[in-house]
Amino acid sequence: MKLLRTNIFLLLVTGLLLQNCSIQKPAQTTGRSIWSKEKAKDWYASQNWLVGANFIPSTAINQLEMWQAASFDTATINRELGMAQSIGMNTMRVYLHDLLWEQDSTGFVERMNTFLEISHKHKIKPLFVLFDSCWDPFPKLGKQREPAPFVHNSGWVQSPGLSALKDSTQYPRLERYVKGVVRTFRKDKRILGWDVWNEPDNTNNSSYGRVELPNKVDYVLPLLQKTFVWARTMDPSQPLTSGVWQGDWSSDAKLKAIDKLQLEESDIITFHNYDSGDEFEKRIVWLQRYGRPIICTEYMARGNKSTFQSSLPIAQKYRVGAYNWGLVDGKTQTKMPWDSWDKKYTGDPVLWFHEIFHRDGRPYQVEETRLIKEITSRTNKKP
Template sequence: MKRALFPKIIATLAFTLGLASSTRAADGPWPVEKAAAWAKEHPWLVGCNYAPSTAINQLEMWQADTFDLATIDRELGWAESLGFNSLRVFLHHIPWEQDSDGFLKRIDQFLEVADRHHIGVMLVLFDGVWDPYPHAGKQPAPRRGLHNSGWVQSPGRVILAAPSRHDELKGYVTGVVSRFRNDRRVHAWDLFNEPDNPNKSSYGRLELPNKAEMALALLRKAFAWARAANPDQPLTAGVWSGDLTKADALSPINKFMLEQSDVISFHNYHELDALKRDVETLKRYRRPILCTEYMARPAGSRFDPLLAYLKSEGVGAYNWGFVDGKSQTIYPWDSWQKRYLAEPPVWFHDVFRTDGTPYDAKEVDYIRSVTGVGKKV
């Protein structure tokens, strides 16, 4: 028997055992009491969306040839110094298809390093943002001055467009979730990041005209596959657009995500009043709330005062970006329409330069004052 088959056999067995022992309804989320108990065990999660500065996208982060554990270890030390206790980290189905055994090993190594820095991880399985044509192997070099010039979707247009191919992803979801289903280092599973994002300002002309419909079809299956694995950790998918205030006017995909998530997650890149409105609106679901993306300085979404507000409400806080690197998210979204030849005077995202120097030392002091570590750089 080939060695490469072992992880898939183990994942299948774990998946089957999960089915047999599942306490989660096949078509619904955890009871609110169970979600509350999880929140009690994980008081105020705070951190960032993380990719190492040496990776332009999820594939460069996770493929064997470019997996950079030394950089990850160094940069997670900076995260620990801020008092961050959780990271949101994107996976991709292609490394699973290339070498599932090696991929699981690398995830385990990442979790080990994070744990040494007293940091847990929220793992994201699918992503609907940026380039809809991901490919294995060597990834492109960054395009100068362009925000997320090389980030890729998972699964991408080719598979998303064909419902008959969605089941090809079942092994990836069940294999990864089953492997880490009772791993304390994993805080939560975010199943699909912005699944219906049309990417109008970047790759819009390459997107499916019925992307929202196809994404919802895959998302339904992803929830079912992940639930059947019966993880100890909660499942979620974050609402990111549209008016959330009227429950009877939600889009089909927003309605599904909010009603099916064990814990509620959302994105907000606006000023404090808009953030407060979303938090107050989402309280109606009586579940723990996580803000899994925020912080775009020129848009008025800044650590001060948003981080203190989120802490006061017990809402998990994951800002976008951490170290300036190949993702180039110090540049704004409009860099897809406007050319930037030099570092912008106000960074859009990110906290540190590649040498560990803060973009704004006062901002870093503020973060530490809120998290309670009180350290200086």
């Protein structure tokens, strides 16, 4: 009986030790630390006021179609980045994908460099997104499907996909992807920064929720921590970040565990907001307590009262960078509203949800492009 009690005690102690180990941050033996507030502020002060869009060429339905060799469309990329430059935009938020590294790391890096050459020509610095928890959890390489008629983002895919997220034996592959991409471009001045993970705890309830991992966040949270470490060990000269996107950020006590991790590990603070100007401003004020530069990496959903007219002047007031969702109407079909997953549409909406331009370069609303051009030219006017 004494031996049994001793064994039970040892098992309990071992369990507690393992539990404590599981919540500790992964060791970081090389690379750099999180930027100080002063370094982050100095970096931000050296940038023009950052205004741009979440970019994918109109000929691509998702990240894979954008970057794979057979569909990498430099002509469209060049033309559409020219549209962005014409209204004063100086940055784009651009999504990558882990499967692209597995498929052809050398070719992928070459295409990234080509994209950077085109971007640089148009005086645009991209913010690259490494991982993304939104939309289809079953990404597949090769030819991508055609868009579902009149459905918002019907072909966008997650990275990593569900199978990789739940399978820790694939994490070394994900580590090679993160480290490989960041190592290759860690000193590249054409790159603004690295958005480590987009909306990491998004469970896509309105679209793919029924097939998502029921405990998805339990897998994402430790992997997000690892991803920050993997990227930081490559000693990038550019900032790392991951944007908070839902919930109450007004005090530390109200933060979810994943929000806390995102905010504490980020060199610069980023967030999403698709609400009215008042809500947009409130969120900025909440995040000011961190004493770091702030950038909104997603906003502008006309049907949700998030517009350029309501939010962009507020971003200018606080010198908060701003990336709206969507540049040119195309295969992502994000001019359709979010509810197109639940409600059947048989034609284009009268009010576009996202996007700024038609494919032929015509603005969707001239007053919007006029405002963007006027406000960026005034704010970023050279002395």
